[in-house]
Amino acid sequence: MQNATTVTLMQFGIGRFLLAHVDLFASQARDEHGSDIRIIAVQSSDRAAGRTKAHALARDPVYPVRMRGRRDGELIDTTHQVDSITTALVASEAWAEVERRFRDEVTHVVSNTSEAGYQVPAGDGPRRDCPESFPAKLTHLLKTRFDAGRPGVTLLPCELLTDNALKLKDVILELAQAHYDDDGFMAWLERDCVWAVTLVDRIVSAELDPVGAVAEPYGLWAIQQTPGLVMPFSHPDVHLVDDIRPFERRKLHLLNLAHTWLVARVLDLGLGEEVTLVRQAIDDPRLGDELEKMLRQEVVPVLDQELPGMELEDYVDSILDRFRNPWLDHRLGDIAQNHPQKLERRLAPVVQMAARQGRDVPRLASAFPSTASASTSSLSST
Known part of the structure; x- marks a missing residue:
């Protein structure tokens, strides 16, 4: 059984931005504040390069982020060994494990999908075995968690979309309505899950092989105050704000x-x-x-x-x-x-x-x- 103060964050996407932004922040929070946070990184798409990176992360989840640039007038060139990812999974290869972890362990969800990441292709849906799209996957996992009588989760999408969490929520509710005849599930999504709008800002300029990234020292993750929100960790570049606009x-x-x-x-x-x-x-x-x-x-x-x-x-x-x-x-x-x-x-x-x-x-x-x-x-x- 997890400690009540443990944050288990499932992130969808293992691109260089999340590796050098949310995952770096979480690692620094662990180092500097003793935050108890664990990240389950899920390669959501079936791209060959993504699978290769996920396999490398599974073998060795500690990777470097090199910070290069200027901050507060000073030239910075340092490397941080990021250790916040504890598990890396490829959804199409380990869907049962993704389901189990989401159902039993997850407290927060982060995503950084492509520009078309909230779209659901024709024929896809949450009732499929390992749905194709991110929204269908997420709807399936949320329903699995609801059916198990588990608490809701906090969703912190990082896509560069205005009102990103509200847009994601609309897509999930539409999928839930279309594919499940369950008023209780709809109410749980609205009442028990927290959909927090966020804004991210950092240039991550390059990948490191096999896993890692080069990023500028400046970073911002602003999270809008939302009823029921529990911040995943404390970090000077992560800000809880009354209004993201x-x-x-x-x-x-x-x-x-x-x-x-x-x-x-x-x-x-x-x-x-x-x-x-x-x-x-x-x-x-x-x-x-x-x-x-x-x-x-x-x-x-x-x-x-x-x-x-x-x-x-x-x-x-x-x-x-x-x-x-x-x-x-x-x-x-x-x-x-x-x-x-x-x-x-x-x-x-x-x-x-x-x-x-x-x-x-x-x-x-x-x-x-x-x-x-x-x-x-x-x-x-x-």
């Missing part, structure tokens, strides 16, 4: 805005052949100096009115640190994809906020006319 807006209108503004500025100055990486741009006075002035003098005062108490100046410091990472080849050509749409989503709302506040934001607003006739094809993404 200010964190989403801060990221969109500072970090993402800065990326897209740099693209616009590079195009305007005709520097696409000369400056191809974010770290090159931030070190160029024509770009980096102007970027910092635009963020601190124009964007931060506007957002301070909209997002009070969000420590925006500190966040700008972290952005500049991240952009100056000497080991990260973040290509401006990649950021330039769908540039007009990004201008409208990331920059235009801040210009509109500034107008409502009676503020001038000339550096920010210059991104629009200067790029009206520019072609993002002048920025190479290769």
Whole structure:
């Protein structure tokens, strides 16, 4: 029987992001705070590369995460041996074991599936032996746990979707309604399970063979307060927040805005052949100096009115640190994809906020006319 304070987290997906984010946080929490957390890593899809990684994790669940970059103005190049994963399973090979563990041990669920991860293909469903899709698998496992009279679980999806937990909950409820005639199960999903919206932020730039990752030092896992929520562990980069939306807006209108503004500025100055990486741009006075002035003098005062108490100046410091990472080849050509749409989503709302506040934001607003006739094809993404 597990200790009541033990957190057993089942994660669906063993990609490099979870390895260097949630799993790293959990390992550091074990080391620094004595947190009793165990992670069961499940390779949900049947991809050959995923199976190979899961088998390697099963043989040796301790793996390195190398942190390379800048944080708080300091250059960091360290390696942490992550030891929070205690079991690694391939769903298609060990479904009975996945079922048993989920039924008897799990307290929390984490996922980081592909962009199409919440979709359920035709013919798939939770009544199949080892369903194909992640939502069908999860519905099956939740029903197994409910039928065993077990408590509900806390679900902490990490997909980069607005209201990710609520979207996942809607899919699960729809599958449960369609495939099980069980009002009690529906009530249990609503009443006993906790669906917590989260926001993740960290660049994990490379995999290590056979298992491991290279990541930037900056990391954020914001989890929205939800009735019944018990946090899986304590970590300085894991934040319980009353509302996730200010964190989403801060990221969109500072970090993402800065990326897209740099693209616009590079195009305007005709520097696409000369400056191809974010770290090159931030070190160029024509770009980096102007970027910092635009963020601190124009964007931060506007957002301070909209997002009070969000420590925006500190966040700008972290952005500049991240952009100056000497080991990260973040290509401006990649950021330039769908540039007009990004201008409208990331920059235009801040210009509109500034107008409502009676503020001038000339550096920010210059991104629009200067790029009206520019072609993002002048920025190479290769």
